[in-house]
Amino acid sequence: MKETWTLGKIAAEVEGRLSGSADPTSVVRDFHIRAWSCGPGSVFLPIFNAGPQMTQRALGRGAVGALVDTHLADSIPHIWVYDLQSAAMKLAQKRRASFDGQVVGITGSAGKSSTKAMLAQVLQSSGNIYASRNNQNLTPYVTATLCSLPPTTDVAIFELAMYSPDMVGKSSELAQPHIGIITSIGMNHAEYHDNPEEGIIKSKTEIFWGMKEKGTAILPSHDSAFEKLRYRALESGKVNRIIECGMTCGDDVRLVEAIEHSTYSEVTISAFGETARYCISVPGMHMIQNSLLVAATLKSLGKPLSCMAKMREYQPPTQQYSTVSSTF
Known part of the structure; x- marks a missing residue:
């Protein structure tokens, strides 16, 4: 397993839509489902706490974006998908397969x-x-x-x-x-x-x-x-x-x-x-x-x-x- 993920690669993998403020070349370090555990390079998965407030908190801790199935302002870096849980599972399965x-x-x-x-x-x-x-x-x-x-x-x-x-x-x-x-x-x-x-x-x-x-x-x-x-x-x-x-x-x-x-x-x-x-x-x-x-x-x-x-x-x-x- 040698692939390093970026926001652009993740969006393509889950057939998601990148917001205008999201940088597709941003390198992703890890994924977190709690905003307080995010850090530089994280992607926030708001499975428990959806909405702009928690996403902004994650971004404030250094996250490069969020993977969401709720609509956020285009000024918030995120990838929109139809179903967050299914998208997260797909990424996990791809990582495990490689x-x-x-x-x-x-x-x-x-x-x-x-x-x-x-x-x-x-x-x-x-x-x-x-x-x-x-x-x-x-x-x-x-x-x-x-x-x-x-x-x-x-x-x-x-x-x-x-x-x-x-x-x-x-x-x-x-x-x-x-x-x-x-x-x-x-x-x-x-x-x-x-x-x-x-x-x-x-x-x-x-x-x-x-x-x-x-x-x-x-x-x-x-x-x-x-x-x-x-x-x-x-x-x-x-x-x-x-x-x-x-x-x-x-x-x-x-x-x-x-x-x-x-x-x-x-x-x-x-x-x-x-x-x-x-x-x-x-x-x-x-x-x-x-x-x-x-x-x-x-x-x-x-x-x-x-x-x-x-x-x-x-x-x-x-x-x-x-x-x-x-x-x-």
């Missing part, structure tokens, strides 16, 4: 953001990494993240959340991960399901149906739903390798020893027979368990376990919550 790096998708009831941040941390010295921002993990954010993929990215990491029963599946179909991670299964968002336990497992495991063929599933063997997760991964027909992470002798990535201190943890693991020792800069068994998933991902990507030494520098991600319509 992307030849590795894609990792992470879902689960808890631990998504921390696992994503850990993985991005340990991969820093192994190439160009691009990860979804903060906990922006719903389908509109996944769309914007895909549109924003830099041309030089080696590994892209997407956090996929469930705000409706089919949202993980929709997001996975967009991202098309090579590696699918499920961190845990809990009762978060039980209100969306008539049978919460089975419904949550079904919704979370839809990540596997959106994966590339011959993908890898990374699963927590200590989770009570593990056998059901494993069955669903195989049922998808997209997974030909399952990496089990936990604390038993049969696990592919196994916790050998954990020494928990008040502000950090010392961890020893065995990954496919290779031993690694590292420190995690924040305490807690859940962080230790998430680190097993990270180590499994390193092995799947063909990266050395020595990268786990970067866990000493890990900092928990900032949480910025947003609501979104489940009809996207």
Whole structure:
């Protein structure tokens, strides 16, 4: 993937109309659906807050224009399209189709953001990494993240959340991960399901149906739903390798020893027979368990376990919550 987008190229791709004030040669750096997160070179996607006020706020932060399906004054740089959501999806699909790096998708009831941040941390010295921002993990954010993929990215990491029963599946179909991670299964968002336990497992495991063929599933063997997760991964027909992470002798990535201190943890693991020792800069068994998933991902990507030494520098991600319509 080598193409750099400009406003003119984007307008042509989505069959949109450039306003007279928009410079078709303006280089686009990224896409945002919140005005406050825009910066120099951004394109604003006002999926939640349409109208001139939010667009002007985005432009004031350096955005080169907005992609809109509402009518704005010609003096406001923008691309008008018939349907914003469809246009954004089209751009995301084009970017994904031209992307030849590795894609990792992470879902689960808890631990998504921390696992994503850990993985991005340990991969820093192994190439160009691009990860979804903060906990922006719903389908509109996944769309914007895909549109924003830099041309030089080696590994892209997407956090996929469930705000409706089919949202993980929709997001996975967009991202098309090579590696699918499920961190845990809990009762978060039980209100969306008539049978919460089975419904949550079904919704979370839809990540596997959106994966590339011959993908890898990374699963927590200590989770009570593990056998059901494993069955669903195989049922998808997209997974030909399952990496089990936990604390038993049969696990592919196994916790050998954990020494928990008040502000950090010392961890020893065995990954496919290779031993690694590292420190995690924040305490807690859940962080230790998430680190097993990270180590499994390193092995799947063909990266050395020595990268786990970067866990000493890990900092928990900032949480910025947003609501979104489940009809996207």
